[in-house]
Amino acid sequence: MSFINLLWVLLLGSLLGLELIGKVPPTLHTPLMSGANAISGITMLAALTCIVKAEGNVPLLIIGSVSLGFALFNVVGGFFVTDRMLAMFSRKPSNKK
């Protein structure tokens, strides 16, 4: 994959992000921020690549592993906490007009 192609990917990804969030009710600002934050932990893929390609280089393995830990802390914690918040909104959907 050439650098130019990756730049195209960056551009289109950014445009998609701009389009995705148009009107958000204020109610959802906090959960949305928290959910998007969890997704930014996708950098765990970079950490994984790092570990796989380390080829027995122990310092790199350790750095990759710590990085993976931080990323997963972000991802797992982020999704759980978002779910906890959203669970409160949907507790009584039955009597909603």
Place this chain on the structure above:
Amino acid sequence: MTLPEIIQFVIDLLAVLLLALGIKGLSKVKSARDANRLAAFAMSLSVVGLLSYYVGTSGIAIQSWIWIIIGSIIGSLFGAILAKKVPMTSMPETVALFNGCGGMSSLLVALGVAIFPISRSSLINQVSISVSIFVGAITFTGSIVAMAKLQGWLSTPGWTQSRVRHFVNIVFAVASLIAFFDLINGNTSSIWLLVIVSSLLGIGVTLPIGGADMPVVISLLNSYSGIAAAAAGFVVKSQLLIIAGAMVGAAGLILTQVMCKGMNRSLVSVLFGGSLSAQITASSGSGEYTNITSCSVEECALTLEAANKVIIVPGYGLAVAQAQHTLREVTKKLEQNGIEVVYAIHPVAGRMPGHMNVLLAEADVPYEQLKEMDVVNPDFPATDVVLVLGANDVVNPQAKNDSSSPLYGMPVLDVQEARTVFVIKRGMSAGYSGIKNDLFDLPNTSMVFGDAKKVLNDLIGELKDLGVGEK
């Protein structure tokens, strides 16, 4: 294309689609919870895609598996525990902490790859590594400072409110730029300089910002961590990482903009203006109260008992006092007496936009009783009693009437239109902005002094004595 490549390609494509749908769904109340799970599923899918690719091509060494498992278990465990344990009131700082760790992760990957190259070194590689380190470090230290300030571990040092801070930050920025170009030129030792100065820059930029603006900063830092992830994507040449990072980065920017609008602040003034209160002490807006009426909890209870329609305006003070459950008990009693109760939610009520909704939902307040500002504002003239709990600037009529006020133009709740307004407040101290609240001087406003939780508890007692809520 080989088979492992095709498999990874298809999985990545699916993961991007699901992530996009997830972010989209998170912006609607109905679909939000499922969307969050969808995004989580997409993330795990992306991991499966990546691992299966390496298993199918170069294979993954046992040693690598061990480190993968160690890192995943520790990180996930701490993340899950914190997410389950943390009280809803400290949500903003929790998000800040998670966000900082995401930045730290990007920073570490870039550092690791810079010190122990996994692919042929090239200019593009060097640039992506430098960007990743720079943004990652700023995200990390900025988020940690934001968290510490929200927790009250850090206050705003005086010097950060003077112009000196701009000078200091410019020095940091220039130093990072020098380190940046030095690194791209192939001088690997300047990597540490870059780490240090960009970390300091993150601290220097976040430290002067006041507590009220912190949510905007967290949202912005969230956007940065997306950018950091995208930069890390360039480092390891992963399209999925770049797309997801760019999506979060862009979406975070929009969300930041939306939040700024709700608070009537511009992003520039949040980032470079220092804390709002510092500006106000210098300008106008302060003044003496001339016509304060204070009343007892008993009077408040009597008025409530006679009311038909009550609107509650909850604010930051309620969140701090953790009084949302007590408030719910009060409103339950009123409802049992046939009094109509709704909650008026200002877009930035609480400590973060939407935070108050979360807190009230936690106390079992039915969702349909929460009314947004635009919906509830026309109702105030037909309302008997308004109960303002720990809110201040969002009910200040100055924002509508006084064009010289720093608040002028901010959307506010028109509580003064109601027949009676009770403001439950600890004392006469000013709100976040430090601006005098004209509402308190109005003849139909009465102050009930005391801690929100204590006053509400007393109110329950008084209502009980009046026989409210007992059929």
